[in-house]
Amino acid sequence: MLFSNNSHLFWDPWEQFDSMRRIMGRSGTRSRSEFPLVNTWVSSDDSIVTTEIPGVDPESIDISVTGRTVTLRGSRKADDIPQYRSYHRRERWSGEFSKAIELPFDIEADKVSATFKKGVLHLTLPKAEAEKPRKIEIKSS
Amino acid sequence: MESTTKDVQKKEAEVKEGVERTRSKKLYTPPVDITEEKDSLFLIADMPGVDEHSVDITLEKNVLTIYGRVEPDVPENHRLVSAEYGIGDYQRTFTLSDEIDREKIQASVKNGVLRLTLPKAEAAKTRKIPVNAE
Numbered sequence: 001m002l003f004s005n006n007s008h009l010f011w012d013p014w015e016q017f018d019s020m021r022r023i024m025g026r027s028g029t030r031s032r033s034e035f036p037l038v039n040t041w042v043s044s045d046d047s048i049v050t051t052e053i054p055g056v057d058p059e060s061i062d063i064s065v066t067g068r069t070v071t072l073r074g075s076r077k078a079d080d081i082p083q084y085r086s087y088h089r090r091e092r093w094s095g096e097f098s099k100a101i102e103l104p105f106d107i108e109a110d111k112v113s114a115t116f117k118k119g120v121l122h123l124t125l126p127k128a129e130a131e132k133p134r135k136i137e138i139k140s141s
Numbered sequence: 142m143e144s145t146t147k148d149v150q151k152k153e154a155e156v157k158e159g160v161e162r163t164r165s166k167k168l169y170t171p172p173v174d175i176t177e178e179k180d181s182l183f184l185i186a187d188m189p190g191v192d193e194h195s196v197d198i199t200l201e202k203n204v205l206t207i208y209g210r211v212e213p214d215v216p217e218n219h220r221l222v223s224a225e226y227g228i229g230d231y232q233r234t235f236t237l238s239d240e241i242d243r244e245k246i247q248a249s250v251k252n253g254v255l256r257l258t259l260p261k262a263e264a265a266k267t268r269k270i271p272v273n274a275e
Contacts, residue, residue, distance in 0.1 A: 037151065037225035041216050048216045052151075052189035052226060054253030079185065084178055091172035092187055119189035119253020120214070 035097050036072070044133055046126040047103050054119030055092075061121065065109040070125060071100045105131040151226050154233075167229030171209070171255075175235075182239070182259040188231045189253035190214075196255055198248055203237045207255065240264055 041048040053061070055076050062073040078094035081087070106128035115122045154168040171186040184207075188196070191209035199206045209231040240262035247258040 038223070039221065039226060040223040041219035042222050043216075043219045048219055050214070052253070054187045054189040056252065058252075079174065081176055082178070085176045085183070086178075088175040088177060090174050092174050092185065093172070116252070118192050119187070122214075 034099055035093070036099060038099070038101055040101070040103075044127075046124055047105075047107075049101055049123040049125065051099075051121045052119060053097075053121055056116075056119075058116040061114075061116065063112070063114055063123065065107050065112055065125070068104070068106050069100050069102045070107065070112070070123065071098065072121070073098045153227070153229075154231075166211075166213075167227050169227070169229050169231050170233055171207070171231045173233065180261055182237070182241070182261070184235075184255075184257040184259065186231075186233070186255040186257075187253065188250075188255055190228065191231065191250060191253060191255070193250045196248075196250055198246070198257065200237075200241060200243055200246070203240075205235045205237055205241075205259075206232070207234075207257075208232045209255070 036051045036053050038049050038051045041050075049070065051072065053074060053076070056074050060074050062071075064071045064073075073096070075096040076094050103125065108126040108128045111126045113124045152170045152172075154170045156168070171188045173187075174183075174185045176183045184205075186207060188209040188211075190211035195210040195212075197206075197208045197210075199208075211228055211230055213228045237259070242260045242262040245260040249256050
């Protein structure tokens with residue numbers, strides 16, 4: 001099989017990203033990431049984005065997709081604590097968040113799916129049809 | 142002070158010198174809110190990835206330990222291209238200054254948030270001592 005390995009045929013932007021990150025060192029960009037922190041996975045057909053936003057009401061999470069950018073918005077209110085209770089520790093976050101994640105391909109907005117389980121949001125973002133790798137058949141004359 | 146969403150980072154738990162863990166996974170310290178009123182202590186902990194079956198709460202003498210196990214959810218046939226957060230178990234230990242009525246401890250987990258109610262034992266409840274005028 002001459003063209004069995006797609007990676008030689010198509011430029012993979014993630015590959016560039018990976019190598020850039022390797023050059024810049026692992027810790028470099030990580031600490032500057034904006035809340036909520038996300039992990040990104042890719043395959044040839046789609047990308048999976050996960051983020052930890054415990055205690056957020058799933059109804060209040062707003063996910064919008066334009067082109068190659070997915071934007072997450074949501075909020076978590078601080079607990080209503082009666083006056084007669086006193087705080088010993090207050091470490092949990094509250095407030096609004098908004099984060100835009102740019103993928104290296106256009107997203108098929110109609111087919112985006114999301115689940116929210118155990119405080120972890122899981123997004124599946126399929127590649128737009130036009131961006132999917134295609135295998136080219138070689139006709140013999 | 143309360144944290145805003147701007148400065149939230151997942152904090153890795155400190156491991157005491159000479160103590161080794163049997164699992165190779167990472168261990169994180171969950172952020173908590175602790176409040177107190179006359180009869181009870183309340184603890185809320187953010188533990189994303191944990192549900193009611195994967196959290197252990199133990200109270201031994203006056204040491205409260207919460208432990209949450211997280212099974213990493215690795216998508217099949219995908220490769221990780223960017224990781225801003227790590228995944229691992231959660232553990233945190235508190236020393237309680239009051240006697241707790243262990244029979245009445247209540248715990249619930251919803252959307253990755255653990256909520257604990259720790260009622261104080263009779264003896265530890267604050268009692269007002271009346272001062273008599275002579």
